[in-house]
Amino acid sequence: MRIYFDHAATTPIRFEVQEFLSNHENLKFYNPSSVHVEGQKARSSINNARDLIASLLKSDPDNILFTSSGTESCNYAINMAIEIHAIKNIIYLPTEHSAVIDPIINKKINKYQCKITSEGLIDLEDFQKCLKKTKENTLVCVMLLNNETGIIQPIEQVSKLCNEHGAYLFSDMIQAIGKIDVSTFIKMVDFASFASHKVGGIHGVGMVYFKDKIKIYRDIFGGAQEFGRRGGTENVIGILAFAIALEASYAKLADENKKYNLLYNKLISGLNEISNKIIIPSQNSLKHSSISTVIFPGIKAENLIIGLDLEGIAVSAGAACSSGKIGGSHVLKAMNYNKEHAMSSIRLSFGWDNNEEQVQFFLDSINNLLQGMKFKY
Structure with missing residues (x-):
């Protein structure tokens, strides 16, 4: 699954x-x-x-x-x-x-x-x-x-x-x-x-x-x-x-947004528990809870994406239309994050078919991957 x-x-x-x-x-x-x-x-x-x-x-x-x-x-x-x-x-x-x-x-x-x-x-x-x-x-x-x-x-x-x-x-x-x-x-x-x-x-x-x-x-x-x-x-x-x-x-807007808020809160609290070195841009501003970019300093995004894919989890490194471009997210660079941060970021975006158990599985999987990649906790 x-x-x-x-x-x-x-x-x-x-x-x-x-x-x-x-x-x-x-x-x-x-x-x-x-x-x-x-x-x-x-x-x-x-x-x-x-x-x-x-x-x-x-x-x-x-x-x-x-x-x-x-x-x-x-x-x-x-x-x-x-x-x-x-x-x-x-x-x-x-x-x-x-x-x-x-x-x-x-x-x-x-x-x-x-x-x-x-x-x-x-x-x-x-x-x-x-x-x-x-x-x-x-x-x-x-x-x-x-x-x-x-x-x-x-x-x-x-x-x-x-x-x-x-x-x-x-x-x-x-x-x-x-x-x-x-x-x-x-x-x-x-x-x-x-x-x-x-x-x-x-x-x-x-x-x-x-x-x-x-x-x-x-x-x-x-x-x-x-x-x-x-x-x-x-x-x-x-x-x-x-x-x-x-x-x-x-028709489902209110219920789906309620779900996204639950998933987002679980994601953020879980990432904070893993390490305070993980960076989550824009979390202090008005944003929609279904989309988040997460930066894992020192870890190449492509390695995380491949590792998660092998675990059965599909995420991306930003806009699908720009996935083949070299140099990392132009959005993060515009927000004054450096090139290393831009190259170490993945995007998670939730939909109506996601649930809290899936977020927990992601958190467990990313933690295991980071340990194997010698992430500096």
């Missing part, structure tokens, strides 16, 4: 989605752009899914665009903002996901990297300085819930400052959805990105939220799908699975 502690990379398919997929009648979907009965049935299914998601997010269905992934959603939101609002400046955090940082780096516009605190929070004083430097249209990019540390950024304060300076705000909410009620934060931003497989849906579906009924921006050509905004036949089954998974996650 294996233990999966890598839910921030992707989540298991929720039971409600499995039930939907097991019914073969639900899999008989056709091209939603076709005018025949079968095609229009598929079109109606997408519309119903969009309406359901919009109701959960307390937004307008017309402000929701389906994509193929969270990465595409981030790229689309940034590209749309630049095109529609003639953006000349971008302010972003060094702890953003590569799906946000990489598109920004490749844009030929003014870029300002805002400082963060040692806990990973945006430095609001430096943020105001960055805003004052920008004289023309500005886009601010701030992830709501960090995918490596679980830190939750003060979006309300960021949004207020953006409004005062006439800046637009984009928030990567891919890790936040399914963990917190993002409908509260949707109202504070101009653009947001999401991914189905982070809430128990299936891979291959992402989503972009945009605040206003802005003019049509097209990123992929070759069709008039998604209100003329994105060419390509829609992933009907994936979109429906997204709506089902999101509805299930909202």
